Structures are given as structure tokens and as C-alpha cells.
Amino acid sequence: MPTLTSRAKQVDRRPMSLAEKLYLPAIFKGMAITMIHVFKKKATINYPEQKRPFSPVFRGLHILNRDEEGRERCTACGLCAVACPAEAITMEGAERQPGEEHLYREEKYAAKYEINMLRCIFCGLCEEACPKDAIYLSETFAPSNFNRASFIYGKEELRIPHPKEDPEGYKKALGNRAKK
């Protein structure tokens, strides 16, 4: 009969020799392998205390970016929502009024912006679609929760800290991902 793969091995059905019947050599051989692995470098880390560096292409939780003066970049153009394969993004646009120039970069802005993290698949297409560098995926995980309602992220959850009022938080949130 032709073998299905080149790696097929014939089962050895000869009766065991005396050394094999003793079992002890095989047990010592196995224990030796175990002891070698005890002293080898561990493949895992103690997660909450230790953290691995993120890969430069890691796609984590979304951040709504601001410009260097702290004005929101998003203009509610809807390109992230139309690019989103999971239809997780919704928004409502509004017109900037006189006196709100320090809040919003352009005459139109997203009054409401929401990402349903239950739907989001973290593909990063919203980031690619964004013409204003307003949304990017940061180097953080979405926190786990028992409550579904807490996965609907509004602007409050998504906005980056203000660069003037909280420069450290802004820098931390910006990470290495956002275009500078």
C-alpha cells in the first residue's frame, strides 16, 4: 500500500528487550528532559507586573486625536464608518459656532462619536481611512468587563487627553503610533 505521507513510520512491534522491560532508563531519560526545561528560560511572563513591548503594528483601543493646540481633529466625515467592516462606528456631525474655535479644528466636527467595542474587530481600517489623522489604534487593550453597556465607547472614552492641560497623559496616549 502506498504511504499517504513521506513521514509515515512503521510501528515497531518487536517484543521489548530486558533493558526496556526495566522501565528505569526511560524514566531517567524523561526526567532529564524535564529537568533541562526547569532551568531553561521561560516562554511566559507574569503579565500584569511585567509587560511585553507592543509590536509597531499592534492595533489596540481607538483614540480620537487632537492637534497640538488641543482642538479635536475629527470632522465627522464618515469615512471610518464607511470603511468599518463590522459597522461599529457611528457619529453625528455639527457645525462649529463662533467661540468654539479652540475646541474643534474645522467648521464641522463630530458632536457624537461612538465605537461599539463589542462589534469592533480591531482591523485598523478606520485609521487607514481617516483623512485627518483623527483616529488611530493605540497600544492598549480593551479592558474586559461583565457589563455589555460599558463597551459602547463615546467621545469621553475615546478622546486623547488635552496636550496643554495634561501633557503627560497626551504623550502617553499618543504612544508611537500616531503620525507626528
Next chain:
Amino acid sequence: MAEEKKLFKVTIDNITIEVEPGTSILNAARKIGGDVVPPAMCYYSKLKDSGGKCRTCLVRVAAGSTADPRPMPKLVASCRTNVMDGMIVENITSPAVQEARKGVVEFLLINHPLDCPICDQAGECHLQDLSYEHGAESTRYEFNRRTFKKHDLGPYIQLHMTRCILCYRCVFTADQVTNKRVHGVLDRGDHSEIATYIEKNLNNDFIGNVIDVCPVGALTDKTFRFKNRVWFTKPVDAHRNCDKCCGEVQLWMRGDEVFRVTARKDEYGEIKDSSKGSTGWICNECRFEKKNASDWVIEGLSNISRHSVISQGKYPGLVKPNETVVEVMNGHAPRLMMNIHSVSEVNKPEIELSKIAGPAHSSDFNSNNA
């Protein structure tokens, strides 16, 4: 004049067609249809005297006529050049035309702000389509783009002069469709702008049609301003009995909300003829005042080109499968884990964006989002 009119034989991109004398090359190409039709930004078949300004419809005439088969020395504007018998025209088959069109698009975009993310016309903008097909990816222009003092044209129409390409379509519309024109093109050259001379509202009967004829986002609907993106709204054909106009319109809906009313457009983005045979211009009342679904008799989903972004998320002929869970579970509905409307801040039922007269402002969203 009983004698049969002689038809002119014209060949456009190796396709021969017989048309009546006096037809422009552009209209002859439109009779053939498909890819050979030159794009047009200023020519509008429903408006007399339009065309000849934007130069996007340039074609090469390889042979003038049977009597004089010499080629025309320069590329000609196909909307303003009439066919001759035996004329041979090259549009997509001529590299010179494609190169010239690329140059024209670059010129049109020199002063265009490219603020498509903000612009309400994005998604149905002819300049967007044209530059996508013929334009270069980047600009070579290093100077400041022209800017204008803002003109307020009243509660219905929003003017963004920086986006204007000076096609004059709105001027012709005001002349030919409304009873009085109060706006026009002021100044010359680089300074020319669409404006009313003294601040005046555009509010005469049919003036809303300038929004539909505008090929770019220079004139947009103020009642729809910033409320939604075009491709998230669903276009449906609808009609109502209107004593002023044909009443046949396209509604741009979201759920049961009517966000925008426009005239019905054909494949060249021009207003279609109504069922009565005349051009389907619609009056201001139909366009701006009737924002309830109950005002209209809805005929069904409009035809959308499959290549348009507007076709996203629209499924004509969609049949929803029967819900079998309730049957199988002996009449018990499945337990809803979360009602998205109780959590979501977007699309609140009590904030009806379509009923707000102008664009929404921060005051329209009651919770603080500053």
C-alpha cells in the same frame, strides 16, 4: 419642410452613429453612451447656453468632415462643437485628450480647497469623480488658494465660494427657471465669485435647483448641512401633488426621517425629465419645507450606480428571512442582552436632526460634549 432631414454620420472612438445636424459632439457621444462620453462639468443639457467654460469635455477631431477631412488643429470642446457629416472624433482613444483632460483637472483643482471630509457634496460630487478618474495624485501648486469674504445666501442655500469652479450653471438656472435672478458672477479672472451684489437672500420660487445643478459643493442645501453623509442616507423616489412643480423628487432618508429632498438625476448627474415630459425642476416648498415622510408617496429605492459610494449598505430586493426563534421557543422572545438605544448617545430618538432648520450645533445636543 416635408423633406426628410439628412442625418450626419459621425464616428466617435470608432463607433459610428447617425445624428441630426446641429447636435454637439458631446450629445452625439451621449447617444452612444458608455465610456466614450466625455465628462462635462459646466455643460448641462437642460440649460440653454451652458457649456464651453470648464474644458473637461475636450476631444480631438481627427477628420472635420467628408468634404474637408483635415483634422482640427487643436482639441475642441465637445459641448460647443457641432458634428459634421463624416466627422471622426477621438475621445478615450486619443492620448492627447487624456493628457489634456488631466491638465484641465489640475487647473480646476488649483483653487479647490479639497475639503471633501467636510463638504456635503462628497460622494455625489462631479469634481471628485473627475479628479479620481483623470487627476494626478498630488498638486504642484505652491501658493495660497484663493479665499473669499463669506456671503450669506439666506436660510436655504449655503455658499462655499472657495469650492466653486465657475461653471455658471447656477446663473443659467436662475435666469431660465426662476422668475428673477439676484445672484451672479462678480469681478473678473481670479477674483470672480458667485455672489449677490448687495447681501440678499436667494429665496425666489425655484432657486433651490441651483443646489442640484452645482457640480461641486459650492452651493449646498443648508437644511441638510452637516446632518449626515450622503452615502449613509437612503435615496428613494417619491412624489406629492404640488401645484408649483412636478412634485417628483428623490428623498434621502434615514429610517423614517427625511434628511434631504432633491430632484431626480440621470446618469450624467442632470435633472431627469418628469413624467409630464418637461425637466423635473422642483420648487423650494418641496425641497426645503416637506421633511416628513408623511408628506410624500414613496415609490421605492432609487436606482444607484453600483460604482457609487452611495450604493454602500443598500440592498435592493432584500428579503428578510422569517424570524423562527419565537416559534421554536413556544412563543418566548429571546432575551435581549442589551438595547443599544439605551446606551448609545448617537441617533437619540428625541433629537430629530432632520427637523432642525439649519446645521446642528452643540446646543442641539443637550448633554455636554465640550
